[in-house]
Amino acid sequence: MQLSDVNLNxxxxxxxxxxxxxxDLLRREAPVFWHEEQHGPGYWAITRYDDLxxxxxxxxxxxxxxxxxxxxxxxxxxIEFTRNIMINMDPPRHRQHRALINKxxxxxxxxxxxxxxxxxxxxxxxxxxxxxxxxxxxxxAAPLPMLVICEMMGVPEEDRRRVYELGNRMIGxxxxxxxxxxxxxxxxxxxxxxxxxxxxxxxLRERALSSPADDLATALVQAELDGERxxxxxxxFFFMLLLIAGNETTRTVTTNGMISLLENPDQLRDLxxxxxxxxxxxxxxxxxxxxxxxxxxTAMEDTEIRGQEIRRDDKIIIWYPSANRDEDVFxxxxxxxxxxxxxxxxxxxxxxxxxxxxxxxxxxxxxxxREITGRxxxxxxxxxxxxxxxxxxxGVKEMRVRFDxxxxxx
Numbered sequence: 001m002q003l004s005d006v007n008l009n010x011x012x013x014x015x016x017x018x019x020x021x022x023x024d025l026l027r028r029e030a031p032v033f034w035h036e037e038q039h040g041p042g043y044w045a046i047t048r049y050d051d052l053x054x055x056x057x058x059x060x061x062x063x064x065x066x067x068x069x070x071x072x073x074x075x076x077x078x079i080e081f082t083r084n085i086m087i088n089m090d091p092p093r094h095r096q097h098r099a100l101i102n103k104x105x106x107x108x109x110x111x112x113x114x115x116x117x118x119x120x121x122x123x124x125x126x127x128x129x130x131x132x133x134x135x136x137x138x139x140x141a142a143p144l145p146m147l148v149i150c151e152m153m154g155v156p157e158e159d160r161r162r163v164y165e166l167g168n169r170m171i172g173x174x175x176x177x178x179x180x181x182x183x184x185x186x187x188x189x190x191x192x193x194x195x196x197x198x199x200x201x202x203x204l205r206e207r208a209l210s211s212p213a214d215d216l217a218t219a220l221v222q223a224e225l226d227g228e229r230x231x232x233x234x235x236x237f238f239f240m241l242l243l244i245a246g247n248e249t250t251r252t253v254t255t256n257g258m259i260s261l262l263e264n265p266d267q268l269r270d271l272x273x274x275x276x277x278x279x280x281x282x283x284x285x286x287x288x289x290x291x292x293x294x295x296x297x298t299a300m301e302d303t304e305i306r307g308q309e310i311r312r313d314d315k316i317i318i319w320y321p322s323a324n325r326d327e328d329v330f331x332x333x334x335x336x337x338x339x340x341x342x343x344x345x346x347x348x349x350x351x352x353x354x355x356x357x358x359x360x361x362x363x364x365x366x367x368x369x370r371e372i373t374g375r376x377x378x379x380x381x382x383x384x385x386x387x388x389x390x391x392x393x394x395g396v397k398e399m400r401v402r403f404d405x406x407x408x409x410x
Contacts, residue, residue, distance in 0.1 A: 023322035149246035154215035169193035257285030287345035
């Protein structure tokens with residue numbers, strides 16, 4: 001492969017699996033690479049660990065807010081909409097909004113959730129253990145993060161399936177299979193799902209106002225920003241972000257982690273034999289196949305990276321799967337090793353936008369893998385995983401597996 005063969009806009013390549021051959025070449029020969037694109041201005045592809053950290057720690061120089069965080073060009077009529085979602089904000093606004101929900105995600109608050117999460121994972125495995133086969137994504141990976149974030153936000157049980165489906169469509173805008181009514185691939189379908197989620201959030205806000213409860217929705221409607229209660233729009237944007245960030249990404253890492261374990265049976269055997277390896281296994285799962293492929297930043301001034309001149313308003317794309325396999329940071333970076341130490345991956349981002357829910361995601365991953373590896377034996381894929389057609393989310397739509405049927409507790 002040569003640099004002229006690199007095409008990170010090829011969604012078919014990502015659907016086949018993360019294109020690590022391209023990333024290896026870029027890290028080696030052009031770590032700050034100008035990438036042309038057919039429907040956009042072109043961008044700088046940032047593929048090395050230290051450079052991704054550099055871009056992430058300087059939000060005043062590399063903005064999330066100017067043009068959003070997606071590789072695909074935003075429509076002019078939607079950019080103001082997206083700027084109101086916290087992940088697209090720059091400081092100081094980002095810090096002000098983040099402070100409103102920080103308390104719900106502290107290590108102590110998350111640790112208090114562990115008994116309930118353990119109960120959930122037992123129920124999830126109970127539901128499939130006697131069958132001896134299932135869709136790993138739908139039956140084992142998806143339920144836990146959806147249940148947890150919906151419970152935290154106070155989403156009624158009867159609404160959770162719809163919320164889950166809308167989330168799929170919001171992040172799967174490039175995949176025609178996830179769009180309603182078989183529509184062609186259009187950003188509009190993702191925006192339509194966002195609009196529907198926005199309307200639902202407004203109904204949840206009204207419920208929290210009229211019937212306060214011990215949940216995050218009630219905490220948000222009672223919170224103040226600059227001495228004023230959150231507007232309906234601010235509440236709705238918070239809800240959308242939490243549902244996507246707290247649901248889609250953890251589901252994705254759970255599935256990708258199981259794929260890595262099944263493709264490395266020696267590691268799976270070791271994990272089953274030594275449950276104490278769960279924590280380090282989760283860190284390696286996060287490094288090896290992170291949930292997010294890429295985020296966009298926009299240069300706010302003339303600058304340089306590795307001596308390469310970057311102009312104001314240039315588009316910059318940071319690539320997490322590449323940074324997490326940087327040979328300068330990780331020994332034998334393409335090897336999946338559940339004992340890897342140290343393991344300073346950046347699957348949760350870095351700097352200003354470090355994942356707010358990292359503590360929660362870690363706990364969910366620890367508990368679901370503890371339950372699966374402790375109770376399910378003989379798992380194997382019965383067909384290749386069907387991956388999401390996206391260079392944004394490193395997702396899997398379906399993974400059929402079979403395993404030895406086991407007993408459900410009395």
